Amino acid sequence: MDFELSEEQSLLKDSVDRFVQDNYAPEMRAKLVETDLGFSRDHWKTMAELGWLGMPFSEDVGGFGGGAVETMIMMESMGKGLVLEPFFTTVILGGGLVAEAGSADQIEAIIPSVIEGNTMLAFAYAERQSRFNLSDVETTAEKSGDGYSLNGHKAVVYHGATADKIIVSARTSGEARDESGISLFIVDKDASGLEVQGYRTVDGQRAAEVTLDNVAGELLGEEGKAFPIIDKVVDAAIGALCAEAVGAMAEANEITNEYLKTRKQFGIPIGKFQVLQHRMVDMYMEAEQSKSMSDMVAMKLDLGYSDDTRKAVSATKAQIGKAAKFIGQQSVQLHGGMGMTDEYSIGHYFKRLSTLEMLFGNTDHHLSKFSSLS
Amino acid sequence: MDLSFSEEDLAFQAEVREFFKTRLPEDIKDRCDRGLHFTKEGQERWQKILNENGWMAPNWPVEYGGTGWTTTQKYIFAQEMGNASAPAPMPFGVSMVGPVIYTFGSQEQKDYYLPRILKSDDWWCQGYSEPGSGSDLASLQTKAVRDGDDYVVNGQKIWTSHAQYANMMFCLVRTDPNAKAQEGISFLLIDMNTPGITLKPIIGLDKEHTLNEVFFDDVRVPVKNRVGEENKGWTYAKFLLGNERTSIARVAQSKRKIAKLRQIAKNEHVNGGRLEEDRDFMRKLNQIEVDLMAIEYTELRMLSMIENGKKLSAEPSLLKIKGTEIQQRLTDLLVESLGMYGLPYEPQRDYSGSNEAPIGPEYATGPMAEHLYLKAASIYGGSNEIQRNIISKMVLGL
Numbered sequence: 102m103d104f105e106l107s108e109e110q111s112l113l114k115d116s117v118d119r120f121v122q123d124n125y126a127p128e129m130r131a132k133l134v135e136t137d138l139g140f141s142r143d144h145w146k147t148m149a150e151l152g153w154l155g156m157p158f159s160e161d162v163g164g165f166g167g168g169a170v171e172t173m174i175m176m177e178s179m180g181k182g183l184v185l186e187p188f189f190t191t192v193i194l195g196g197g198l199v200a201e202a203g204s205a206d207q208i209e210a211i212i213p214s215v216i217e218g219n220t221m222l223a224f225a226y227a228e229r230q231s232r233f234n235l236s237d238v239e240t241t242a243e244k245s246g247d248g249y250s251l252n253g254h255k256a257v258v259y260h261g262a263t264a265d266k267i268i269v270s271a272r273t274s275g276e277a278r279d280e281s282g283i284s285l286f287i288v289d290k291d292a293s294g295l296e297v298q299g300y301r302t303v304d305g306q307r308a309a310e311v312t313l314d315n316v317a318g319e320l321l322g323e324e325g326k327a328f329p330i331i332d333k334v335v336d337a338a339i340g341a342l343c344a345e346a347v348g349a350m351a352e353a354n355e356i357t358n359e360y361l362k363t364r365k366q367f368g369i370p371i372g373k374f375q376v377l378q379h380r381m382v383d384m385y386m387e388a389e390q391s392k393s394m395s396d397m398v399a400m401k402l403d404l405g406y407s408d409d410t411r412k413a414v415s416a417t418k419a420q421i422g423k424a425a426k427f428i429g430q431q432s433v434q435l436h437g438g439m440g441m442t443d444e445y446s447i448g449h450y451f452k453r454l455s456t457l458e459m460l461f462g463n464t465d466h467h468l469s470k471f472s473s474l475s
Numbered sequence: 476m477d478l479s480f481s482e483e484d485l486a487f488q489a490e491v492r493e494f495f496k497t498r499l500p501e502d503i504k505d506r507c508d509r510g511l512h513f514t515k516e517g518q519e520r521w522q523k524i525l526n527e528n529g530w531m532a533p534n535w536p537v538e539y540g541g542t543g544w545t546t547t548q549k550y551i552f553a554q555e556m557g558n559a560s561a562p563a564p565m566p567f568g569v570s571m572v573g574p575v576i577y578t579f580g581s582q583e584q585k586d587y588y589l590p591r592i593l594k595s596d597d598w599w600c601q602g603y604s605e606p607g608s609g610s611d612l613a614s615l616q617t618k619a620v621r622d623g624d625d626y627v628v629n630g631q632k633i634w635t636s637h638a639q640y641a642n643m644m645f646c647l648v649r650t651d652p653n654a655k656a657q658e659g660i661s662f663l664l665i666d667m668n669t670p671g672i673t674l675k676p677i678i679g680l681d682k683e684h685t686l687n688e689v690f691f692d693d694v695r696v697p698v699k700n701r702v703g704e705e706n707k708g709w710t711y712a713k714f715l716l717g718n719e720r721t722s723i724a725r726v727a728q729s730k731r732k733i734a735k736l737r738q739i740a741k742n743e744h745v746n747g748g749r750l751e752e753d754r755d756f757m758r759k760l761n762q763i764e765v766d767l768m769a770i771e772y773t774e775l776r777m778l779s780m781i782e783n784g785k786k787l788s789a790e791p792s793l794l795k796i797k798g799t800e801i802q803q804r805l806t807d808l809l810v811e812s813l814g815m816y817g818l819p820y821e822p823q824r825d826y827s828g829s830n831e832a833p834i835g836p837e838y839a840t841g842p843m844a845e846h847l848y849l850k851a852a853s854i855y856g857g858s859n860e861i862q863r864n865i866i867s868k869m870v871l872g873l
C-alpha cells in the first residue's frame with residue numbers, strides 16, 4: 102500500500118500545477134469566463150502539446166496509457182485553478198466512451214484527433230425527466246438506411262455548443278428506464294436536424310440544450326447494450342470530478358485560511374476568534390478526508406471495475422458532495438462581504454463546488470445508491 | 476394563553492388578503508415570487524399602491540402615518556404579504572431611518588422627511604460599513620469636521636446596497652477622533668447629489684449590481700442634517716438595529732417557499748415517479764418546515780412578551796440566526812429540486828418577464844439567483860457569528 106506519487110506522477114502534477122499558476126490567476130480566469138467561448142483555444146493547444154489530452158488513452162492510438170490515478174492528479178491540480186477548458190467533457194467523458202465502446206475504426210477516427218486537440222467531445226445523457234438516472238432515456242433512435250435517426254431532447258449538456266461531436270444516449274428498444282435497449286451514437290455538430298442552444302452555467306462554464314429532430318447518428322458500440330459502458334465511464338468520470346473538487350476545496354481552504362490571518366476586526370486578525378478557528382479546522386478535516394477518499398477511489402478504479410468499485414465511487418461522491426457544500430459555503434461566510442463579490446475569487450470556488458455536488462448525482466443520490474449496493 | 480384569532484382579526488385578514496389579491500401588479504409579484512431583485516420602477520409603483528391604502532408603514536406611530544394596528548394585526552399583515560409574494564417596502568426608509576427620525580429627529584426633519592418616505596419621494600441607502608469596519612462597526616473612520624454651518628465629510632463607505640438608486644443616505648461619521656470608539660460618532664442625513672460623492676459599483680457573485688462603494692471627498696453636509704446630538708450617533712444606530720423585530724425571521728416568505736417547493740416536487744420527475752415521492756428529498760423539506768414552525772412560534776412568543784410590556788434583550792438575534800439559516804436551506808433545496816436545471820445561470824438582467832424562453836422548466840428562473848444572493852443573509856445586518864456573540868454575552872452572561 103502506498104499513497105505517494107511515483108516520480109513520473111510527481112512530474113505530471115508539477116506540470117499541471119505550473120500551467121495553473123501561469124494561466125489561472127483569478128483575473129485571468131475572469132477574463133476567460135467573459136469571452137464568448139468561455140475558455141481558451143490557446144490553452145487547449147498547450148494541453149495537447151503537453152500530451153495531457155492523450156493521458157488516459159492507450160499507447161497504440163497515440164496516448165500515454167495513464168490510469169485513473171493520472172486522471173486524478175490532473176483533475177485535482179486543475180480544480181485548484183478552476184480550469185475552464187473542456188478537458189473533462191472531451192477527454193474523460195467523451196473520449197472515455199469512444200475508447201470503451203467504439204470499434205477499432207471509430208477509435209482510430211476520433212481519439213488521435215482528440216489527442217492532437219482537433220476534436221472536442223460532449224456527452225448528452227440527461228433529459229428533462231431523468232434527474233440523475235442514467236437509464237431514464239426517452240430520446241429514441243430508429244434504424245434508417247445504413248444508420249440511425251435520433252429524436253428527442255437532451256438537457257444541460259456541458260460544452261455541447263463547442264463540441265465537434267456529441268455522444269448521445271438514445272433508446273433503441275425497451276421501456277422507459279430499462280437498462281437494456283440503450284445505445285450510444287456519435288452525432289456530428291453539423292448534422293441536419295440538430296439544434297444546440299448554448300448558455301452559461303452558474304460555475305462560469307458553458308452548457309447547452311440539445312434538440313434532435315431526425316438527426317443522423319452513428320452507432321457507437323453494440324445496439325441496446327450501452328448501459329454498462331455508460332455506467333462504467335460515468336463512474337470513472339465521477340472519480341475525476343471528485344478529484345477536481347478535492348483540488349478546489351484545498352485551494353478554497355488556503356485562500357480562506359490566509360484571509361483569517363490577514364483580515365483584522367476589533368484590532369486583531371479574525372483568525373484569533375475561536376469560533377472561526379474551529380470552523381476552519383472543520384473545513385480542513387473535511388478536505389483531508391475527501392482527499393483520502395479521492396485517492397482511494399482512483400486506486401480502486403485502476404484495479405478493475407466491480408460492485409466494490411461502484412460502491413466506492415458512490416461513497417466518495419457522497420463524502421465529497423457534503424464536504425464541497427460545507428467548504429464552499431463556509432469559505433464565503435468567513436470572508437464576510439468580500440466573499441459576496443464577483444471580483445474576489447472565493448465566490449467562484451463556492452459556485453463550482455456547489456455544481457460538483459450536483460453533477461452526476463448529488464449526495465442523496467449517491468447515498469441511496471451506496472445503500473442499494475450494500 | 477390563547478392561539479386563536481378574534482372575529483375582528485379574521486375580518487382584517489380577509490381584507491388584507493383581498494387587497495394583495497387585487498392590487499398587487501402581476502409583474503411585481505412574479506419577480507418577488509421568483510426571488511429576483513426588484514426594479515426601481517416596480518418597487519416605487521408598488522409602494523405607492525401601499526401608501527394610497529395607508530399601509531406603507533404599519534409600525535410607525537399613527538401621528539406620523541402608521542396604522543395603529545395591534546401586534547396580531549401586524550403579524551397577519553406580514554403573513555399575508557409573504558403569502559401573496561408581495562415585496563415589502565424598501566427597509567432603508569420605512570424600517571431604518573424613519574424610526575430614527577421620528578424618535579430622535581428635529582421637528583423640521585420629521586416634517587420634511589417622514590412624508591417623503593411614505594410617498595416614496597426619497598430613496599434611502601445605509602452608509603454604515605467601511606472597508607476596515609464591518610463587524611467592528613464602531614471603528615469607522617469616515618470623518619466629519621465642523622466648518623461653519625456645515626460638516627465636511629471625507630472617507631469611504633462600502634457594501635452600500637442600492638446606493639445607485641438612492642438620493643439620500645443615512646450615514647455614520649466620526650466627529651470626535653479623540654473620544655472612545657463608540658462615543659465620537661454622529662448620524663448624518665446626506666443628499667447623494669452633493670458634490671464630492673462618487674459611487675463605484677460592486678458586482679456580486681450573483682453577477683448583479685446591488686452593492687456599491689461610496690467615496691466622500693470634501694462633501695459639505697449642513698449641520699441641520701445631523702440627527703440628534705453630536706457624538707451620540709452610536710445610540711441611534713443601535714436603536715435602529717434593534718428596532719425591526721417583527722419581520723426579521725422572514726417566516727412568511729419562507730412559508731411561501733415551502734409551498735412553492737411542494738408544488739415543484741409535484742412536477743419534477745424522479746425514477747418514473749414524482750419528486751414528492753422521493754423520501755430523501757421530502758424528509759429534508761419536512762425538516763425545514765418543522766424548524767420553521769419552531770421559529771414562527773418563537774417569534775410569536777416574543778411578540779406576545781413585548782405586547783405584555785416585557786423587555787427583550789438579545790432574543791431578536793435568535794430570530795435572525797435561525798431565520799436566515801432556514802432561508803438559505805430553502806433556496807439550496809429549491810436549486811436541488813430542479814436537478815440539472817439548477818445549473819444554467821444567465822444573470823437576471825437578461826430576464827425580461829414572460830417573453831423569453833427559459834432554460835428548463837418555467838420555475839427554474841430565479842432560484843439560483845436568490846440562492847447566491849442569500850448567502851449574504853448570514854453576513855449582513857450583523858453576521859450570524861456576531862449574533863451568536865451577542866446572545867452568549869447578553870442572554871447567557873458568558
Ligand SMILES: Cc1cc2nc3c(=O)[nH]c(=O)nc-3n(C[C@H](O)[C@H](O)[C@H](O)COP(=O)(O)OP(=O)(O)OC[C@H]3O[C@@H](n4cnc5c(N)ncnc54)[C@H](O)[C@@H]3O)c2cc1C
Pocket residue numbers: 364366367371374376377434435436437438439441600601602603604606608609610611633634635636637686851854855856857858859860861864
Ligand atoms: C449583500 C450585502 C448587503 C449589504 N448592505 C449594506 C448596506 O446597505 N449598508 C451597510 O452599511 N452595510 C451593508 N452590508 C455590509 C454588512 O453589514 C457587513 O458585510 C457585515 O457587517 C460584515 O462585515 P465585513 O463584511 O467587513 O466582514 P468582517 O467583519 O470582516 O467578518 C468576516 C468574518 O469574520 C467573522 N467575525 C468578525 N468578527 C468576529 C467576532 N468577533 N467573532 C466571531 N466572528 C467574527 C464574521 O462573522 C465573518 O464571518 C452589506 C453586506 C452584504 C454582503
